Amino acid sequence: MNFKFNKLSCLLLLGSILLTLSTSAKDSVIEKQRQNYKGKAPKYIFYFIGDGMGLSQANAAEAYLGAINGKSGIQKLEMNKFPHHGFYTTNATNRFITGSAAAGTALATGHKTSINTIGMDASKQKPLQSVAERARDLGYKVGIISSVSIDHATPASFYAHQPSRSMYYNISLNLSESNFNYFAGGGIKHPEGDGKVDKNNIMANFGMGTDKEVKNKQTNSIELAKKRGYRLLNTKAEFRKLKKGDDKIIAIAPRLVGGKALPYAIDQTKDDIPLSEFTKKGIELLDNKGGFFIMVEGGKIDWTCHANDAATAIKEVINFDSAIKVALDFYKKHPKETLIVVGGDHETGGMALGFSGSHYHSAFSILQYQDISNDGFSEIIDQYKKDNIGNYKLEDGMALVKKHFGLGDKEKGLELSAFETKQLKNAFEQSMNYKKEFKKDDQFYLLYGSYNPLTVTACHILSQKAGIGWTSFSHTATPIPVKAIGVGAELFSGYYDNTDMAKNIFKLLESK
Numbered sequence: 001m002n003f004k005f006n007k008l009s010c011l012l013l014l015g016s017i018l019l020t021l022s023t024s025a026k027d028s029v030i031e032k033q034r035q036n037y038k039g040k041a042p043k044y045i046f047y048f049i050g051d052g053m054g055l056s057q058a059n060a061a062e063a064y065l066g067a068i069n070g071k072s073g074i075q076k077l078e079m080n081k082f083p084h085h086g087f088y089t090t091n092a093t094n095r096f097i098t099g100s101a102a103a104g105t106a107l108a109t110g111h112k113t114s115i116n117t118i119g120m121d122a123s124k125q126k127p128l129q130s131v132a133e134r135a136r137d138l139g140y141k142v143g144i145i146s147s148v149s150i151d152h153a154t155p156a157s158f159y160a161h162q163p164s165r166s167m168y169y170n171i172s173l174n175l176s177e178s179n180f181n182y183f184a185g186g187g188i189k190h191p192e193g194d195g196k197v198d199k200n201n202i203m204a205n206f207g208m209g210t211d212k213e214v215k216n217k218q219t220n221s222i223e224l225a226k227k228r229g230y231r232l233l234n235t236k237a238e239f240r241k242l243k244k245g246d247d248k249i250i251a252i253a254p255r256l257v258g259g260k261a262l263p264y265a266i267d268q269t270k271d272d273i274p275l276s277e278f279t280k281k282g283i284e285l286l287d288n289k290g291g292f293f294i295m296v297e298g299g300k301i302d303w304t305c306h307a308n309d310a311a312t313a314i315k316e317v318i319n320f321d322s323a324i325k326v327a328l329d330f331y332k333k334h335p336k337e338t339l340i341v342v343g344g345d346h347e348t349g350g351m352a353l354g355f356s357g358s359h360y361h362s363a364f365s366i367l368q369y370q371d372i373s374n375d376g377f378s379e380i381i382d383q384y385k386k387d388n389i390g391n392y393k394l395e396d397g398m399a400l401v402k403k404h405f406g407l408g409d410k411e412k413g414l415e416l417s418a419f420e421t422k423q424l425k426n427a428f429e430q431s432m433n434y435k436k437e438f439k440k441d442d443q444f445y446l447l448y449g450s451y452n453p454l455t456v457t458a459c460h461i462l463s464q465k466a467g468i469g470w471t472s473f474s475h476t477a478t479p480i481p482v483k484a485i486g487v488g489a490e491l492f493s494g495y496y497d498n499t500d501m502a503k504n505i506f507k508l509l510e511s512k
């Protein structure tokens with residue numbers, strides 16, 4: 001065999017491999033499944049996205065419900081009672097472990113994109129149409145609901161087209177350009193932009209785009225939304241008064257916490273509006289002859305899993321499931337016209353139902369003793385620190401940990417080992433003394449991430465005693481489960497890619 005022939009055969013081989021790859025993508029099981037769909041378009045479409053919700057988050061919630069209700073094993077979530085189940089991979093074009101913007105764009109538009117890009121191709125040049133925009137053009141009414149700010153990466157992927165998720169001001173301009181009928185949940189992060197324009201680094205630009213991109217620097221995006229016919233409200237009384245036929249509504253929660261998000265479910269009171277009520281109101285406002293498309297994001301499952309807080313995460317999942325139950329009740333009245341799809345954008349925290357230190361032991365019911373979110377507890381510690389400068393006492397820290405996590409309470413079966421006590425002591429000292437966030441190459445980062453050391457240590461110890469382990473303060477690349485019921489739900493069975501979620505919905509809309 002001479003060299004020339006060898007080179008040629010290599011090229012031919014490479015060519016045939018590439019051909020096979022592209023053919024196999026076109027002829028994939030999911031693609032065939034889609035092409036063979038002969039049913040009609042659903043009149044009512046619900047697209048639920050649990051941000052950071054992988055198999056473990058949902059199953060931990062089921063194990064917790066089983067444990068506190070005295071059942072052996074699990075108590076199924078509503079979403080897991082659905083008849084059709086599948087899994088999908090989530091990688092972005094330029095990173096195996098995805099982020100919410102790239103994943104949201106894939107789930108919304110059916111195209112892979114690069115990290116931090118919203119509704120545009122990987123080169124950040126070309127806008128991509130979302131399923132919500134297509135539905136709007138076909139005469140569906142559209143609702144976008146989230147428990148985090150309504151301009152956050154996941155909801156934004158359905159109406160905005162921006163090179164960076166951080167360009168909140170530009171995203172909020174796109175919001176009112178969308179003509180969608182109902183936005184609800186968290187607030188708008190930067191309605192005025194912050195003026196810190198860094199033309200050389202759009203990633204550093206939290207608020208306003210470059211001069212060219214901002215259409216009118218002086219215009220507050222909320223005022224602009226009003227000029228474009230939107231009504232913005234943020235009280236419970238106004239929310240309750242909303243009725244069928246009210247259109248172009250931006251309904252913001254009466255109480256917003258960090259990041260203009262809804263409070264965590266574990267911290268909510270009767271004065272808050274839960275995700276399920278925002279969903280219920282969406283159905284009431286959007287139900288019409290032309291049908292509706294509603295996207296609901298459970299956005300804080302991700303946030304609390306970044307902080308490795310199992311009890312708060314489980315309550316977020318249960319809260320998200322209550323919103324799904326609202327859609328399911330609607331489905332039961334319109335089973336031949338409704339589709340409900342539940343997915344997630346990526347897993348967060350590397351949550352595992354098992355931990356080396358707890359061996360084969362699980363005790364999910366102890367998570368009920370945590371009465372506050374990681375954020376809420378960190379605020380308490382920060383306040384303690386302010387009130388007791390130079391006079392910090394370890395026993396005060398241990399008393400707060402006992403009060404809010406049950407840790408150290410013998411009656412609850414939560415005695416601390418000498419090692420756990422030492423971990424809390426070290427964390428308390430770090431919490432009282434540290435000034436800046438730990439850097440990723442710092443030894444403390446592995447212990448505490450970017451969180452309050454005492455909070456994250458209490459969360460870790462309670463998780464571990466329950467039999468839950470965490471491997472990361474970031475996202476992981478584990479495939480995401482999808483569950484579906486109703487018209488076209490069978491398209492969501494199988495093992496495919498996150499882009500197939502949107503491709504399936506586009507296909508279903510085609511039949512309209």
Ligand SMILES: [Zn+2]
Nearest residue numbers: 051052100345
């Ligand atoms: Zn996410």
